[in-house]
Amino acid sequence: SQTIHQWPATLVQPVGSPLSLECTVEGTSNPNLYWYRQAAGRGLQLLFYSVGIGQISSEVPQNLSASRPQDRQFILSSKKLLLSDSGFYLCAWGGNSPLHFGNGTRLTVT
Amino acid sequence: AQSVTQLGSHVSVSEGALVLLRCNYSSSVPPYLFWYVQYPNQGLQLLLKYTSAATLVKGINGFEAEFKKSETSFHLTKPSAHMSDAAEYFCAVSDGRGSTLGRLYFGRGTQLTVWP
Numbered sequence: 194s195q196t197i198h199q200w201p202a203t204l205v206q207p208v209g210s211p212l213s214l215e216c217t218v219e220g221t222s223n224p225n226l227y228w229y230r231q232a233a234g235r236g237l238q239l240l241f242y243s244v245g246i247g248q249i250s251s252e253v254p255q256n257l258s259a260s261r262p263q264d265r266q267f268i269l270s271s272k273k274l275l276l277s278d279s280g281f282y283l284c285a286w287g288g289n290s291p292l293h294f295g296n297g298t299r300l301t302v303t
Numbered sequence: 304a305q306s307v308t309q310l311g312s313h314v315s316v317s318e319g320a321l322v323l324l325r326c327n328y329s330s331s332v333p334p335y336l337f338w339y340v341q342y343p344n345q346g347l348q349l350l351l352k353y354t355s356a357a358t359l360v361k362g363i364n365g366f367e368a369e370f371k372k373s374e375t376s377f378h379l380t381k382p383s384a385h386m387s388d389a390a391e392y393f394c395a396v397s398d399g400r401g402s403t404l405g406r407l408y409f410g411r412g413t414q415l416t417v418w419p
Contacts (some may be wrong), residue, residue, distance in 0.1 A: 225405075229409075235411060285346075285407075291337055291352050296345055297346050
């Protein structure tokens with residue numbers, strides 16, 4: 194069966210520090226991969242999605258970037274965090290089936 | 304472009320009462336529609352999906368939703384609420400075609416509270 198792993202579960206980082214969140218999927222090949230951000234009262238915002246290695250589409254211009262170095266690995270990064278980057282970040286995979294989500298990372302930028 | 308509007312950010316019902324969570328969508332193509340549930344500090348779990356088959360879709364935990372093209376709606380219902388149903392619910396629309404899911408666009412969510 195397919196599983197998705199996302200870490201860390203919680204993270205507190207100072208403003209201006211770098212960020213790296215990692216997501217890996219097991220049990221499937223060539224999945225579509227997604228990063229969403231959930232801010233209070235704003236639902237889920239699609240940040241990036243990828244249909245293959247090295248292929249990244251950005252939905253919202255911002256302080257973040259994404260990379261897909263391997264088929265089942267998706268990384269969300271920032272060189273310098275802003276206060277507004279705080280939120281709950283969710284990784285998901287899909288393809289010809291509904292999205293399956295990881296358990297999320299709660300990021301607090303202080 | 305695809306978008307979803309969930310009417311009511313908070314809904315409160317008594318245990319045993321009908322649950323109705325509203326969702327209206329906008330799509331430039333025949334939509335794929337989904338309902339997800341989220342418990343605190345967890346990811347989202349799929350409740351049910353509509354992918355152009357039967358308009359009345361049954362999901363897990365006794366939930367169901369009806370696709371109404373004329374009303375561009377996909378409301379979620381459950382005949383009798385249970386305390387364990389308290390969570391946040393998200394409606395979503397996909398721009399996928401054929402066997403490809405595509406991108407999923409979510410509403411802002413509805414927080415369901417169930418009173419004993």
